Amino acid sequence: MEFSHVRAVDEAVADALVGETDRQRNTLSMIASENHASRAVIEAQGSTLTNKYAEGYPGERYYAGCAYADAVEELAIERARELWGAEHVNVQPHSGSQANMAVYLAMLDPGDRILSLELEHGGHLSHGHPANFAGQLYEVEQYRVDPETGYLDYENLADIADEFDPDAIVSGFSAYPRQVDWERIDAVADAVDAYHIADIAHITGLVAAGVHPSPVGIADFVTGSTHKTIRAGRGGIIMCDAEHADAIDNAVFPGVQGGPLMHNIAGKAVGFGEALEPVFTEYAERVVANARALGGTLADHGLSLVSGGTDTHLVLVDLRDSHPDLSGGDAEAALEQTGIVLNANTVPGETRSPFDPSGIRAGTAALTTRGFDEDAMREVGDLIVRILDAPDDDAIIEAVADRVDELCAAHPLYD
Numbered sequence: 001m002e003f004s005h006v007r008a009v010d011e012a013v014a015d016a017l018v019g020e021t022d023r024q025r026n027t028l029s030m031i032a033s034e035n036h037a038s039r040a041v042i043e044a045q046g047s048t049l050t051n052k053y054a055e056g057y058p059g060e061r062y063y064a065g066c067a068y069a070d071a072v073e074e075l076a077i078e079r080a081r082e083l084w085g086a087e088h089v090n091v092q093p094h095s096g097s098q099a100n101m102a103v104y105l106a107m108l109d110p111g112d113r114i115l116s117l118e119l120e121h122g123g124h125l126s127h128g129h130p131a132n133f134a135g136q137l138y139e140v141e142q143y144r145v146d147p148e149t150g151y152l153d154y155e156n157l158a159d160i161a162d163e164f165d166p167d168a169i170v171s172g173f174s175a176y177p178r179q180v181d182w183e184r185i186d187a188v189a190d191a192v193d194a195y196h197i198a199d200i201a202h203i204t205g206l207v208a209a210g211v212h213p214s215p216v217g218i219a220d221f222v223t224g225s226t227h228k229t230i231r232a233g234r235g236g237i238i239m240c241d242a243e244h245a246d247a248i249d250n251a252v253f254p255g256v257q258g259g260p261l262m263h264n265i266a267g268k269a270v271g272f273g274e275a276l277e278p279v280f281t282e283y284a285e286r287v288v289a290n291a292r293a294l295g296g297t298l299a300d301h302g303l304s305l306v307s308g309g310t311d312t313h314l315v316l317v318d319l320r321d322s323h324p325d326l327s328g329g330d331a332e333a334a335l336e337q338t339g340i341v342l343n344a345n346t347v348p349g350e351t352r353s354p355f356d357p358s359g360i361r362a363g364t365a366a367l368t369t370r371g372f373d374e375d376a377m378r379e380v381g382d383l384i385v386r387i388l389d390a391p392d393d394d395a396i397i398e399a400v401a402d403r404v405d406e407l408c409a410a411h412p413l414y415d
Contacts, residue, residue, distance in 0.1 A: 001017070001018070001414055003017045021414065024413060025408060025413045026405065026408050027408070028340050028341060028404060029341055029366035029367065030340060030341060031361075031363060031366075032313060032342075032363025033202065033228050033363070034363070034365070035228055035229065035366045036231075036366050036369045037227065037232070037234075038270075038271070040270050040274070041274075042267075044263065044267045045233050045264055047263050047266055049072065049265075049266050050263040052068075052262050054066045054069040054070075054259060054260055055253065055258060055259045055260075057249060058070035072262065072266045073260070073269075075273075076266075076268045076269035076272060077089045079269060079272035080237060082276060083208040083275055084208055084222070085216050085217065086240070087239075087240070087245075088240050088241065088244070088245040089237065089238070090102075090238040090239075090248055090252050091226075092253060092265065093236030093237065093252060094235055094236060094264070095225065096126070096199065096225035097126040098236055098256055099224065099238045100127070100199060100223050101256050102238060102255060102257075103223060103238060103251070104138065105251040107195055107220075107221070107244075108167055108168060111137075111139060112139070112167040113139045113165065113166040114138045114170060115141050115142070115157075115160060115161055115194070116128045116169070116170035117142060117144070118143070119354075120346035120348065120349075120357075121142075121144045121145045121348045122173040122174060123142070123174065124174040124199065128140030128170070141164040143161075145176070145306075145307075149308075150178075150348060151178055151307055152178070152180070152181075154181065154188070157169075157185065157188055158191070161194070162191070165192055167195065168189075168194050168195040169188060169195070169197070170197045170199060171185045171196065171199070172200050172203075172215070172224075173199070173202070175346075176312075177295075177305075177307055177310035177311065177315060179311040182198060182218045182219060186215075195221065196218075196219040196220050197219060197221045197222075198215035198219035198222045199222075199223045200224040201224045201228060201236075202225070202228055202312070202313070203312055203313070204225060204237070205228065205230035205231060205275065205283075205365070206284050208275050208284075209280055209281045209285070211281075211284045211287075212311070212312060220240065221238065221239070221248070222238070222239040223236065223237065223239075224236065224237050226271065226272075229284065230271060231271055231274070231365070232267060232268045232272055233263075233266065233270065234267065235267075237268075238252070286368050287313045287365050287368045288311065288312065290364040290367065290374055290377040291363070291377075293374035293375075293378050293381070294364060294378070294380065294381045296378075296381075297377070297381030297385075298381050301381070302322050303317050303322045304317065304319075304322060305317060306347055306348060313363050314361055315361070316359055318358060319360065319388070320351070320358050323388055323389075327352060327356045327357070327358065328344030328345060328356065328358055328359050329355070330356075331387075332360060334387050334388075335360075335384065335387050337401065338387060338400040338404050339404035339408070340380070340387070342361060342363075343361055344356065344359070344360055345357060345359045345360060346358070347359035362384070364377060367380070370411040370413055372407075376407065376411075379403075379407070380407070383400050383404065
């Protein structure tokens with residue numbers, strides 16, 4: 001990826017693109033919301049469809065010349081329906097957050113009540129945080145994980161729902177490492193006559209591959225991202241029963257968006273096609289196995305894992321017991337010096353600022369794409385602990401960085 005056409009007209013941007021490609025090749029991406037798309041997905045996203053306005057939906061566009069745009073969007077829809085078993089799919093949301101916005105717009109009125117997981121317990125901004133549109137337009141109450149176990153407290157959720165009487169309950173999370181009992185949450189929603197919105201942004205690929213239970217056909221609406229564990233074109237998706245199809249489509253366009261990003265939808269179509277191949281199921285299984293290997297290694301070194309482990313692609317580490325003087329932000333910065341890239345993250349019962357919290361979150365989707373197996377992930381866990389134990393030791397930082405270089409070379413990316 002030399003970006004020769006960009007370089008011919010813009011050296012500065014070309015330098016940045018080459019630099020970013022090299023950064024990805026030469027570091028270990030462990031941010032749980034990131035992955036490495038295939039060259040095919042990247043090529044589709046960089047295609048001439050970036051030139052095409054296609055407001056509306058296939059067969060009902062506001063502009064002429066949409067035959068190929070229609071074909072691509074229909075392919076993305078058909079493949080998504082096959083992957084997740086949904087009756088109706090909208091592939092136009094620009095992101096998972098905009099997918100959530102569209103569902104809220106379609107089904108709720110300003111001032112209606114949303115019940116969602118608290119951010120520091122693993123929720124997401126778009127589920128009702130006061131800094132986000134959802135928290136500003138709707139009345140929000142939040143449920144939590146059990147402080148002792150780190151697991152979702154379904155009884156507490158039911159008690160809060162009974163008292164709060166929400167119009168919608170949001171499930172699905174950004175930093176919760178365990179499987180979700182969608183049916184149990186749906187029963188709570190039914191009991192209080194609320195919509196159930198399942199946000200599977202992080203686990204779209206795990207659900208598609210059948211390594212995590214699916215909320216499709218259980219929740220009223222399922223939203224998600226299309227670039228994380230599913231490894232397709234960047235954006236969002238909404239799935240629902242046919243009875244809500246018109247309301248959802250109208251909420252996406254013209255409700256919250258104008259013309260769809262057809263080049264991104266092409267990337268979604270290609271990525272969904274890749275996910276329909278049997279090898280993708282093997283990939284998703286390895287993602288979870290690798291996360292368990294990583295988490296087990298960290299735990300063996302004395303680190304505290306929220307909920308004690310993981311069923312998904314991520315581990316959430318609470319540093320307060322093992323490294324009480326090391327913040328998540330300082331841990332993130334020290335690890336990045338070695339080429340291990342993950343993120344500081346809040347943990348249940350957070351006692352620090354959310355801008356420099358007490359935990360770190362690490363994911364295995366991108367490293368699994370590069371071919372890392374469980375033994376390699378255990379070694380990565382050992383390297384992480386070496387840095388956490390001595391974040392200011394230049395000799396250890398240099399030694400770990402050298403080993404990261406060797407691991408990157410052994411698992412090449414975009415060669």
